[in-house]
Amino acid sequence: MTSAIDDGITERQRLLSIAAVCSTSFGTGISFGIGFPLTSLTFELWNQPSWMIGLAGAAPPFAILLALPIAPRLIAKFGPVGSIVGGCLIGALGFLALALFQSPWAWIAIRVLMSAGFAMPWLVGETWINAVTREETRGRVIAIYAMVFFTGYAIGPVLLQALGLHGPLPFLAAAVVTGLSGFPVMIGRQLAPPVEHDTSLNVAAAFRWAPVAMVAAFVGGFSEITVLSLIPNVALAAGWSQYPALALLTVTTVGGIVLQYPVGWLSDRVSRFAMMIVSVLLFIALALALPLALTNPVAGYMTAFLMGGVILGFYALGLAIIGERVSASGLAAVNAAFIIMYQLGALVGPISAGMAMMDDAVHGFVTIVIVTMVITGIALLVFNRMERRWAAEALDHG
Template identity: 40%
Template sequence: MAGAGRKTRKHTVACHRQLLQAPGGSVSEAVLTARQRRVSLGAVIAATFGVGAFLGISMPLPSLILERWGVSAWLIGLNGAMPSFAVLVLGPFLAGVVKQVGARTAMLGGFLIASVSILLMPLLPDLGIWFVLRFLMGFGMAMPWLVGETWINAIAQDHNRARMVGLYTAVLFLGMAVGPLVLQATDVTGFAPFLLGVGALMLAALPLIAAWHLIPPIDHAPSMRLAQVIRQAPTVAGAALIAGLSESTFYFLLPVYGLRTGLEQGSALTLLSVLIVGGIVLQYPIGWIADRMDRRRLLIAMAVVATLATPLVALAGVVAWASWPVLFLLGGLSLGYYGVGLALLGARFGPGDLAVANAAFIVLYEGGSFVGPTLAGTAMDLWNPHGYLVFLAVTSIAYALLALYRTARAP
């Protein structure tokens, strides 16, 4: 047993040194200290707030302006889907791009592409051009997204991995919640909100520059492709898919569901606010639990609870506040799929395949985000309005059954 312990410690040190391998091929002799690890994780999590603020500004801003132009709703929705479409199209190549240019260049280059894209929008007020610019914006933000999550999984240790991912997710969505508040305080027809979006990315870049020497290189040659990642880890893949599906379905259609149950617009929007607050507040507690139990079993439990809780959202049609505790919980669960799934991914794949595995995770998440609202909206039209809840409950139990099957087959 003592010999095995020594071998494990030697293997751990070897892995840390492999992680610190520089792009030129030299290997740092120093293993990250506990303080360096904290600083590195703190930098990427702090940067995430700026990224979230940018997304919170850039996602609704063009849609609000297009509405003022009198553009039809379906075209506004299609334009808003361009960033997700960019990730779906270019996602399989992201890991290769990051490997070629390096983690640092990929993150800051992505910020630059997104900044130029959003600055060109008020200068080129044309719907067709905005489709191209939002596609480029999606590509630009995909690179820091991939590098940031790979960074966290590379630096975090397994005993606190889920908590770090939960904290990262909570900070991201806190930034996204701030974005619309910024828009409320500015004139969306002017240049100011676009400049504020760029300012958010500059804010995100500051902690990364401060921790420049602690960014882990992502230059290992992967041994698998995206399809192999999905086949080898279907529970992780399913977590990404249902995270994107449930989040987008809630964010896009929950207020519509509230209106169709008879709520006024303010009360319907409050339902979404409660859901978002639950998503932010519950991420660290869910991560704490995930660091203390089998993460696959936790995902199963989360999906079962979501299945049972979703029909209770119908209480909103009776008394709006009666559904708030349920929505608070569902907000935490829908966002928690992503965090726990990402932590499971980090523990499942080694340094060589971490970037390509994370790219697969992101593509599946965006795939769920792309199809979720359309399918849920169709269900709502078929049984107005409660088909929406049926769709969410069915997808939750389907994922629970998948994860249960995979867990039962695991050695």
């Protein structure tokens, strides 16, 4: 398949287009970073049982999963800018509705609706960035896109801490940030790439277009959410106190942000598939080293820093592989399938890891990571071979 490069724009226009969608990604990252802790902490203040807090946390990914199969058709109908702005406005109205309806069940329903809206800027952003990026710089540009989003995501909880949980201020601030997230792409609307949608290509069929990227998405969601959710618990089980254990989470996030650009730079120079295999092996090595590393704070922080780079790298590498291998007409559908796989990994990861950690948190965590990475490595090799065979068959029939 041909790459989805748009060569009909100047280099200056390309950079401005990338800047516009990255700016929007930063704003939506802040919105995500506010929404999750705002919900869980508010439910704690309302003395809700843990199962209700878990249900509220699971509502956004389920909503995104439900919205994504129809999202490519909506994007093709309303255009990339209209879809992003519409999704951001739904999210902004959702934050205002949370302030008005102080009921757990109402909050869960509102979070479902606003998260379905957020699916649009997420999907359009990935499609947009791949459509306007040149192949020789794809890895670096996607790395910057990921860094910007996760920086916004990391800022969200800090902003919420400064605003507090009481009164209308956190909801108003979140609504303003979310609503304004669509503003950069409105300014750069003339630089938006045309988003095509092959009506014969549904999300299920899109898996055949880039199966290696789908594996990357699943393992990215699995490892990212599992590590970021449970690494403090692992540290506590290893004898760390509460604040150093939470600092370990911060170090993991910082490692993911800081190391993305080196990963992207390298992916523009060597095989991205080879980098996926190396990332799997590196993550296995880091998991094996973790029990020993946690006996020393410096070694523990260094291991967590590197883990952050690997787990966020899976997602960025998979996204770059889509841009490398998928044509423009299939980008939206394949990216929708990519996000679905990421969300499935994010749902499966914490549950399976939590079960594995019941008897021995540290070694249970290590075991589930290693088993998952071994399966991932095998799946990558199998699907890469299948992808090559499909490509050869396509050439023979062409």
